[in-house]
Amino acid sequence: MQIFIGSDHRGVSLKQKIIKNLKEDGFNIEDTKLQNNELDDYPDFAFEVGKNVIKNEKALGILICGNGIGISIAANKVKGIRCARVLNEEDVFKAKNHNGANIIALPGDLSIDKAMEIVNVFISTKSASEERHLKRINKIIKYENGEYNEL
DSSP states (O other), X not given: OEEEEEEOGGGHHHHHHHHHHHHHTTOEEEEOSSOOOTTOOHHHHHHHHHHHHHHSTTOEEEEEESSSHHHHHXXXXXXXXXXXXXXXXXXXXXXXXXXXXXXXXXXXXXXXXXXXXXHHHXXXXXXXXXXXXXXXXXXXXXHHTTOOOOO
C-alpha cells in the first residue's frame, strides 16, 4: 500500500517517527518533496499530499500540523479528497468506514504511540461499504462535481 505523508514544521518530528514505523512494517511511504522550515505553510503540504492521493487511487494520506485542523481544511480543497482530523481510534474508524476518508490529519503533539494506534486503524479499516454511508459519500462527490444541489 502506498501512503503519502506531509507536515508543516510543527509536525516534522512526529512525521519522521511515523515514516520510520511504517517503513519497518513494509509500507511504501512517500514524503512530500517540499522542504520544511519555520516559515513553511501547511496548505502547501496538504495540496501536495492530496494531489498524490488522487493520482494513486488506492493510496492513503497522512498530514500533520500544529493541531491538525488547518491542514485538514486545506486538504479538503483538493477535489476528491475527504480528509478528517482524527484524535483517536473511533474517530479514524468512522472517518474511513463511514465517511470515506482517504487522508487523515493529526496534531503534531500526539505521542508516537497514540499516532501509530490511529494510523494502524486507518490502514486496516475497510472503506465504506454500507449503502447508507455510500449514499452520503456519493452526495458529497456529486456536490463537489456540481451535479447535486438539492438543498
